Amino acid sequence: MLCRITPLLIASASLALGACSTKEGAYPSLAKRPAERITATWPPAPPPPPPAPPPLDAATVSRLDGLLAQVTAADARFQGKQARVRAAVAAARGAAMGSEAWSVASVAVAELESARAEAMVAMAQLDSIYADARTEGRDVGEIEATRGKALAIIAGQDRVLDSLKGLLER
16 A cells, blocks of 8 residues: 555655746745835824813803903093193103102102002903913803903003103103
């Protein structure tokens, strides 16, 4: 029986070895192709938009209105004193520092600064409300609008004070 298997083994081994000895270019390479080297990584999906912040409560809106009214009232007092202060500063123009006219004008300018300080107290409270709302994630659009109006009023007061102080120092 061994005699029958031996020629069969020799024939199959020669066929198997013959297959390995063919030309190298006849079969494709088994090395990775460039397309197989690309990794399929995709950018992550963008996160969903954050939810809309909750609106301000009615008490906060009412407080904003009150604080803006406080700034407006302080500005009215500022504007009411402005003509008298301008006259005092004009009278002190050229006067020596420490003279009677200079002292009267300095006190008048300090009164204007006091009126501005009343507006700044309200502005500080507006800033506090704004910071609290931002921290709590609430809508701050209305607060920003109110702060913008108050800042515009205070900036106008600052320009007047800077101008008067500049005239007084000359």
